[in-house]
Structures are given as structure tokens and as C-alpha cells.
Amino acid sequence: xxxxxxxxxxxxxxxxxxxxxxxxxxxxxxxxxxxxxxxxxxxxxxxxxxxxxxxxxxxxxxxxxxxxxxxxxxxxxxxxxxxxxxxxxxxxxxxxxx
Numbered sequence: 001x002x003x004x005x006x007x008x009x010x011x012x013x014x015x016x017x018x019x020x021x022x023x024x025x026x027x028x029x030x031x032x033x034x035x036x037x038x039x040x041x042x043x044x045x046x047x048x049x050x051x052x053x054x055x056x057x058x059x060x061x062x063x064x065x066x067x068x069x070x071x072x073x074x075x076x077x078x079x080x081x082x083x084x085x086x087x088x089x090x091x092x093x094x095x096x097x098x
Contacts, residue, residue: 002027017030
């Protein structure tokens with residue numbers, strides 16, 4: 001069931017509606033625009049879109065984490081090798097106990 005309401009729009013908005021909607025289709029155009037806006041901008045809709053994005057990007061996040069773990073391991077291994085070389089070249093230095 002349709003309900004007639006009066007709304008006030010600024011000139012630019014009314015002009016955009018006149019350009020976008022065919023003659024006699026203004027009500028249908030505004031109705032669809034409001035429904036779309038409500039469906040995509042309402043808190044529940046935003047929450048659902050966020051959840052979908054998290055699920056969609058979950059594999060990507062895991063892949064990035066794996067890549068960084070590999071890089072991190074490489075860096076630590078190179079640091080450990082450098083530290084061992086340093087110890088061999090300076091045997092008189094005391095080792096840290098911390």
C-alpha cells in the first residue's frame with residue numbers, strides 16, 4: 001500500500017531527480033532510492049556487509065600472516081648467524097644472562 005507524503009528537497013536534489021527519472025516515474029524513482037539507501041546504510045545492513053567482507057577476506061589475511069611469518073623467520077635466522085659470527089670473532093666478551 002502506498003502512502004502519500006510531502007517532503008522538501010533542496011533545488012539541486014530536485015533537479016537531479018528530474019534529470020534521472022522519466023516523466024511520471026518520480027515517485028517510483030524516489031521510492032527505490034530510499035529503499036536502496038535504507039538497505040545499504042542501516043546499521044544492520046552495514047553490520048552484514050562488514051561480516052561478509054571479513055569472511056571474504058579471511059583467507060587473504062591468513063595468507064599475509066603466513067608471508068610475514070616467513071619473512072620474520074628469515075630476519076631472525078640472519079640475526080642469529082650474525083650474532084654467532086660476532087661471538088666467534090670476540091670470544092673474550094661476556095655473554096648476557098638476561
